[in-house]
Amino acid sequence: MRINIFEAGPRLFHNVVTGTLLGEGSLHILGVEIPGSISFNNVAMIFSGSGAVSENLTLSLGLYSLNGSTLSLANSASAATGLTLNQTAFSWLTFATSATQDITPGNWYFAAMSSTSLGGGFSLVKNAGVVDLASSAHGGIFVRGIMTVSTNAMPASIATSDLYKEGDPSISAAIAGRTHPYILISA
Amino acid sequence: MGQLNFAANNFIIPNIVYAFNNASLTFCPLELFDSISWATVNIINKVAGTRTVTKTFSISIGLYSLNGSSLSLANSIFGSQTHQYSGNKGGYLSLTSASATQNISPGTWWLGLLISSTAQSTNLTGNLVGQNANLSAANAFPGGFIGGAMTASTNALPGSIATSDLDITGQDAFTQPIIILTA
Numbered sequence: 001m002r003i004n005i006f007e008a009g010p011r012l013f014h015n016v017v018t019g020t021l022l023g024e025g026s027l028h029i030l031g032v033e034i035p036g037s038i039s040f041n042n043v044a045m046i047f048s049g050s051g052a053v054s055e056n057l058t059l060s061l062g063l064y065s066l067n068g069s070t071l072s073l074a075n076s077a078s079a080a081t082g083l084t085l086n087q088t089a090f091s092w093l094t095f096a097t098s099a100t101q102d103i104t105p106g107n108w109y110f111a112a113m114s115s116t117s118l119g120g121g122f123s124l125v126k127n128a129g130v131v132d133l134a135s136s137a138h139g140g141i142f143v144r145g146i147m148t149v150s151t152n153a154m155p156a157s158i159a160t161s162d163l164y165k166e167g168d169p170s171i172s173a174a175i176a177g178r179t180h181p182y183i184l185i186s187a
Numbered sequence: 188m189g190q191l192n193f194a195a196n197n198f199i200i201p202n203i204v205y206a207f208n209n210a211s212l213t214f215c216p217l218e219l220f221d222s223i224s225w226a227t228v229n230i231i232n233k234v235a236g237t238r239t240v241t242k243t244f245s246i247s248i249g250l251y252s253l254n255g256s257s258l259s260l261a262n263s264i265f266g267s268q269t270h271q272y273s274g275n276k277g278g279y280l281s282l283t284s285a286s287a288t289q290n291i292s293p294g295t296w297w298l299g300l301l302i303s304s305t306a307q308s309t310n311l312t313g314n315l316v317g318q319n320a321n322l323s324a325a326n327a328f329p330g331g332f333i334g335g336a337m338t339a340s341t342n343a344l345p346g347s348i349a350t351s352d353l354d355i356t357g358q359d360a361f362t363q364p365i366i367i368l369t370a
Contacts, residue, residue: 105221128200
């Protein structure tokens with residue numbers, strides 16, 4: 001089966017908010033289930049900015065598969081732009097993928113990382129995250145969480161033992177660690 | 188047909204909590220595109236209140252199939268977990284004690300959630316994270332069964348239950364906690 005659109009979370013979800021990701025070098029990792037084949041070509045997030053400051057904004061997105069206890073990078077995409085953050089509305093930010101790929105149905109992981117260089121702020125449309133979800137992590141294999149070891153590029157592979165599962169008390173302080181950006185792939 | 192390592196009814200998790208029906212059974216759908224083993228079921232709970240509290244959750248989740256207008260129990264999974272919360276904290280409840288090994292086939296399944304917790308009376312309510320708030324239809328959904336709740340208390344998962352015996356109006360029909368199945 002082929003699909004033309006995949007969203008990491010429905011657009012109509014009424015509890016979507018905007019906010020920043022964790023700081024530069026931290027990966028937000030979100031496991032998803034893609035029900036049909038789709039080309040990893042047109043990839044987008046939605047962002048907004050404020051403050052009328054000039055900013056160099058970079059967003060990186062990795063597509064990983066899980067083999068045993070290792071996440072392996074299958075593809076990546078990035079969006080980098082210099083812009084003045086004076087938008088009064090949301091804007092699509094489209095990504096350039098590193099290689100042509102037809103994503104097969106099944107489980108995949110998105111890893112997202114952001115950076116800014118001039119100190120301006122921007123916000124991404126993302127899920128709200130559960131405030132104080134910090135008493136216990138989810139069980140079973142890794143599904144969602146963060147990597148806090150700083151990196152300046154998408155790692156080729158990540159051992160899941162190096163990741164914090166969502167809900168882990170070790171990452172209790174950062175609500176941002178429990179949020180994941182809205183991601184849209186369209187054929 | 189593929190084999191999944193995890194599946195969820197929603198990958199975007201809101202910051203919405205709602206009080207579950209203590210000691211009553213609530214049904215919500217689970218759509219699977221591929222097969223997955225019935226091994227670990229995760230739901231998210233959160234305690235409302237600001238004091239440190241220890242709560243014990245007793246949880247039974249039934250895996251039901253719908254045949255006509257009757258839900259039939261195919262499998263179940265259990266757990267009793269105690270968590271200490273230092274006010275407003277939440278966490279995952281992970282259930283691993285399945286009553287039988289099963290590889291769930293793709294399609295629509297129904298999860299019957301039977302949850303009870305201690306300290307319900309101390310204003311430190313146990314809640315689930317998911318979708319429920321502000322969604323309450325006065326009439327029943329006109330098509331097929333989309334979810335509902337038993338109005339009577341129960342202490343066990345029924346082997347079968349007619350959907351006509353479930354309340355399918357109001358919030359009960361919309362209640363849908365975040366559920367993540369992991370292999």
